[in-house]
Amino acid sequence: MPQFSLYEEEFQPSPWQQTWREFRTSHAAFIGLFILxxxxxxxxxxxxxxxxxxxxxxxxxxxxxxxxxxxxxxSHLFGTDSLGRDLFSRIVYGCRVTLGSSLLLVLVALMTGVTIGTIAGMLRGVRSSIVNHLLDALMAIPTLLIAIIIVAILGTGLVNSMWAITLALTPQFIHHTRSFVRNEMKKEYILASKLDGANHWQLFFHSILPNMIEMLVVQGTLALSIAVIDISALGFLNLGAQPPLPELGAILADGLDVAYLAPWNVALPGLAIFLIVLSINVVGDGLRSALRKRLSR
Structure with missing residues (x-):
């Protein structure tokens, strides 16, 4: 039985509900979310x-x-390749390998980067300066170049390429987390928590992390698009996934041999990579815009 309330209370949506409302107003972002x-x-x-x-x-x-x-x-929706393999089935499984491995390595890079970035943001003095200079040097190198160098050391293969891209993406999360933590440590609510006797871990888990989640969601979507491109690029260069494992970059490389006779072997895997990266970027831009509008109110 519903409870009777004499005074009508105004509904106040949660921050995530406000973000979702702003996100839905962008048709491009909503279509990108559907494609993703x-x-x-x-x-x-x-x-x-x-x-x-x-x-x-x-x-x-x-x-x-x-x-x-x-x-x-x-019976073959997207046709077949030079070995008679169904291209639609290979693209579907290629999405599983490319997108699934990208999601996994982004999560690992995010957790590692947040941990190191939080420690770096709370450091002061010479140690903080050393970490800052190392991060600036790593951020100046493209992630794909770092991944190629690491794969050249570890060897080819999907697992090694995943480790390489994870190590290449981690400095970005460290950089953004360190900057966020350093800015938050100067605010009054952190000072109030310190006066209440909170240590560094309590400050992070109870005060800083809840405010950091939205930033990590946006940075995670952008890192995911980079990971998809890098995984596909390494597979295309025969440095990542090895045959017969279906991976979108490797499928695209296999289709180059018969590109003039069967152009769909190149066009369709390339279109799948393009749509995945485009949808991730559109969703990331929509999230960033929604968060900016919500915070500006």
Whole structure:
């Protein structure tokens, strides 16, 4: 039975509800979220979505055009490659490998970067200066170049490329976290917590981290787009995922040999990479804009 209230209370949405309301007002960001959600569904439910085994070869179905071509067939929606493998199934599993590995390495880089960045933000004196100069030097080097150097040392393979990109992305999270923590440590509510006897870990978990989550969401989406590009680039250069593992960059590299005879082997994996990166960037920009509008009120 609903309780009777004599005074009508005004509904105050939570910060996340306010952010979601601002995010929904951007049609481009909402469409980007829908496209990104579609690729996430492909990654999660690849065995249910893909009609064929992505590495199964069929010599009777070599380089069949896509279904919208006059010579195509509906049984192979995106056609087949030079070994008779179904391209739609390979792209679906490629989304699982590329997007799934990118999500995993971004989470690892985020947790590592937040931990080190928080310690660096609370340091003072010579130690803080050394960390700042090291971060400035690492931030000046492109992440893909750092990943290529690390892969050259560790060796090729998807796991090694994931470790390389994780190490390349971690300084960015350290930099943003350190700057955020240093700014927050100067504010009055932190001083009040210190006067109440809170130590550094209590300051971080109870005071700084709740205010940092929104910044980490935005930086995480931007780092995710970089990770997708780097994973695909290393796979394309044969430094990342190795055949027959279906990965979007490796699929794109395999299609180069028959690009003139079967251009869909290059166009469709490249379009999938483009849409994934574009949707992530659009969602990240929408989140940043929504947070800026919410905080400006």
């Amino acid at each position: 959600g579609l690729f996430v569904c492909f990654a999660l439910f690849a065995p249910l979505v893909a009609p064929y085994d992505p590495i199964a070869q069929n010599i009777d179905a070599l380089m069949i055009p896509p279904s919208w071509n006059m010579n195509g067939t509906i």
